[in-house]
Amino acid sequence: MIRRLFIALGPEHDRALRRLLGLLTAAALLQGVAFALLVPALRALLGGEPARAWPWVLALAVLWIGYAAVNYSATLAGFRTGAGLSRDLHHRIGDKVAQLPLAWFTSDRVGRLGRLAAQRVLDIMGVPAHLLRQLVDATVTPLVVVLAMFLFDWRLALSMSVAAVVVAVVYRMASRRMQAADRDADRIHADAAGRIVEFARAQPVLRAFGRTVEGHAALDAALAAQHGAGRRMLRAGIPGVVGLGAVAQASFIVLLAMGTYLALDGSLGAAELIALLVLAARFVEPVMLIAELGGAMRVAENALSEINALLATATLPEPAVSRPTCGIDVELDGVRFGYDGTPVLDGLSMRVPQGRMTALVGPSGAGKTTVIKLVARFFDPDAGVVRVGGVDVREMRTEELTSLISVVFQDVYLFDGTVLDNVRIGRPDATDEEVYAAARTARVDDIAERLPGGWAAPVGEGGSRLSGGERQRISIARALLKDTPIVLFDEPTAALDAENEHALQQAMAALSRDRTVLVIAHRLHTLREADHIVVLEGGRAVEGGSHDDLLARDGRYAHFWRERRRAQGWRLVGPGERRDDRPADRMRQVGRDGRAQGPDVTSCGQPSGESSQASCRP
Template sequence: MIRRLFAALGPEHDSALRRLLGLFAAAALLQGAAFVLLVPVLGEVLGNEPERAWPWVIALAVLWIGYAAVNYPAALAGYKTGTNLSRDLHHRIGDKVAQLPLAWFSADRVGGIGHLAAQRVVDIMSVPAHLLRPLVDTCVTPLVVVLAMFVFDWRLAVSMAVAAVAAAVTFRMAGRGMQAADRHADAVHADAAGRIVEFARAQPVLRAFGRTVEGHTALDDALTAQHTAGRRMLRAGMPGIVGLGFIAQASFIVLLALGTYLALDGSLGTAELIALLVLAARFVEPIMFIAELGGAVRVAQNAVDEINALLDTETLPESEVTRQPDGADIELDEVRFGYDGTAVLDGLSMRVPERRMTALVGPSGAGKTTVIKLIARFFDPDAGSVRVGGVDVRRLPDPTSLISAVFQDVYLFDGTILDNVRVGRPDATDEEVYAAARTARVDDIADRLPGGWDAPVGEGGSRLSGGERQRISIARALLKDTPIVLFDEATAALDAENEHALQQAMAALSRDRTVLVIAHRLHTLREADHIVVLDGGRAVEEGVHDELLARDGRYAHYWRERSRAHGWRLTSV
């Protein structure tokens, strides 16, 4: 576990952990030596000349003073190292998550990250703060006692060595079951955490459909599984506790019986026997203690393994040789991509002209949003290439500096309206932030809410409507001021007035920027300079609006269907 802990924490913590191990080992060595000195001290005190014990007593006092001098800084270093590790692990997990491709973030993994960052980091923090010290004591102190016992009586020393080997084998065997049970419990806890969040977020839907009772079923099942997993962990840990406890007690009884036999046989004095039995008791005590800590050790070991697994996850590769793009046109060449083995794009080739507005059209599941995410390099294609300005996005120095994206699902941070707009460019001036916000009609939201621009939006933007969240997201993209802007159904949640304002903003952007918009609205299609029709993961048609209508193909059929739907009205019967 120690090696895996070093790997999880990185080389920057090597010196601190080695120093901590050194302090703990020194303290355990001094403690073991002090226990050994109890034998000559008791031997002299119980002998014919008790005054001869004073040199041993002084030596014992010196050892205990040295132990105290090492033990205090070791304890402080353990807690300090634990808190430092907790902080740095959170940073390392956060940095890693920010580098992972979006395809990695499945529902079960998102819940697992929360459990990893919360519970598992605490489990690892407890290693230097609480577990490492008794682990070192359990290894070093009995070793010192056994080696010293060979000096006094080899027969009792051999008995202790056999007991130590039996305890180590029992601890290892019991630990395997505990480790497997903890891994199962960890998966169950992550699922339960996800279910709790899902249940809270789904309250509007559940209540709207009267599922206030039935809606608990999935959560109840997850909590029941969590309870069962906890009981399984207890059952898995009990054999180790009982087994080690039995070995410890049996070892002491065997040592007592053997020592008594040797004393009655005359080969061991009574005073020496009492002293050696005290030493045997100090040998047995760490074994009893490690039995109680065994479960915590295995849990911490699993936590280290899980964090190492996350940190070892492959991220998007960074090219050692980068190139600056020549322009802001976008081209996809024979791109293939899928999710979990299901193909979405199947040899897609298309071009987005520079400084023009291109509309992406197609049925649900055609891969429109996937195209947007591939261009922004949220993940890489399985085959083919995505080029910006003639350069593969994998060889761009920083694709995010060239591209702004507005997605259909908008997340706002729990802060003010102004804070959420400023996310687009944190170093922007207030005037630039206000200008971008007004272009996206965010000023209407600020005028409506108490507090104006400083009004809190709530967690995830819960105080705002879907259209208002969308407008703030658009303002972020405008503030970022990049040569390429990607809109993923940006007008889906806007009313007619604000949709018109957004259309004007998009038209203004397209005069000096490359704009790609996933379009469903008729106005957007009319205003587009270029239209690409997707179907079956391929571009089946490209051209301008009038030209595509004249072809009477997929686009013409789509236009007619949307035109008929545009005229639908609800009437009373």
């Protein structure tokens, strides 16, 4: 456990931890020697000349004063180290998480990470202040007692040595069972925590589909598994506690019986017997304490192992110095990438010219969002190269790359702070005037006016107090505030109503001027505004060119454009409105000018001749 503690604290804390161990060891040695001096002191007191005990009594007094001073320093150092350990571990975990590639953040790992940063750090906090002291005392003091026993009676000392070996074997066996049970319990606790969060977040869906009862099944199963894991931990820990206690008590009884036999045999005096039994009792005491604290120590060992495993997780490599870029264009050359062995991009090559808007088009699963994440270096490609300004992103330091790029995703996460705080994340050192200007451009001022508290209104966890469109506007305001030469958009207007969409189109246009823009496009107006369009399919770029050129080719893009135009004109007819004389299960495309266009397409499936409250019509 001590070795794992050194790894978790890091080299910057080696000196403090070594000092703490030195103080604890010195205190345990002084204590052991003091107990050993009880033998000659009691021998003198119970012998024919009690006055000869004074030198031993004075030596004991000096030792106990020294022990008290060292123990006081060790106690302060233990609490100081424990507090520093908690603070630094949270910082180290946070720094590590910020460096991990996004592919690491699977659902099970996120649940374990939450438990590790909360419960596991608390499990370790008590190691320097409490558990480490008990571990040193239970090791050093009995060792000193056994060695001292050899100076007075080798037979009792040998018996005590055998007892120590038996205690070590029993402790080792109990530790293995407890560690295995704790690892299993940690996995189950993490899953239960994830299920609780999932159940809370899924309430709108569960209630909408009337599954408020059935929806409990997965959570109930997770909580039942958690209860079972707790019972298994108890079953694994109790035998160890009972076993160690039984061995310690049996050892003392054996030593008592042997000492009594030797005293009756005449080979051991009564004074020596009493003194040696005092040493035997001091030998048994820390063993009993270890039996009581063994479970906590094994849990702390597992916690240290898990934290060290996280800190040892491989991160994206960083160069010592970034290569200088030449321009702000973006290029993907023969890029291959997949998730968990499933390929997404298969030799993709494309270029986003400097100062122009490039739109990505393609079916779901074609890899459009993956392209944006690779450019931002959320993870590295399995093969091929991603370049920014002619430089491989792997040859740029993270701070250099992020200073060039702003990303606006469809799925926006807001921190549990105020509206203004969430906009300021785009550039924390920006002035209030700059923050307000970016927010107004993205129409965030409308949100502030609506909420009680205005700009200081809390947005809730994940932005729960705002609509999807409002969260999107704050995300765009962040990008406006960051003001980078490269902007990556994941169709940011997809979640907005018609009124605010126009305002945000203007904000996007202002943000895109004189910048390199890569946008995942679904809306027709975005495609019209793009300087260059790339069509993805099967992980490759199958078409590329301007809007008019691609329509003239009548290929995949032209088919996509026609389908989007058809979908844009669908509408429902309410009660009392006139229907066509056509069968009710057909409808036609309505163009932007209100006239019917294009071939008939299937409606919502109303059989011909049947009536309904609302049917499809041109």
